[in-house]
Amino acid sequence: MTVHVPVPVHLAEPVPLHESEPVRGCGVCTALGKQRAEAAARGDHSRATDCTVEIRNHPHAREGATHERRDA
Numbered sequence: 565m566t567v568h569v570p571v572p573v574h575l576a577e578p579v580p581l582h583e584s585e586p587v588r589g590c591g592v593c594t595a596l597g598k599q600r601a602e603a604a605a606r607g608d609h610s611r612a613t614d615c616t617v618e619i620r621n622h623p624h625a626r627e628g629a630t631h632e633r634r635d636a
């Protein structure tokens with residue numbers, strides 16, 4: 565028998581605010597971390613989550629390393 569079952573769609577991943585730490589020395593992550601704190605402070609959890617996702621998705625070569633190029 566064929567039953568049409570809607571595929572669950574992940575509209576938004578639950579992202580714990582403490583899961584993604586801004587990388588020390590990364591200006592972008594630092595800015596996002598600040599924005600996230602401000603958003604959380606005003607109750608804007610949607611925006612705060614966005615910042616967390618951005619931080620998590622920010623490319624970092626390796627743990628503890630900054631991704632700021634120094635080949636200037």
Ligand SMILES: [Zn+2]
Pocket residue numbers: 587590591592593594622623624631
């Ligand atoms: Zn970063």
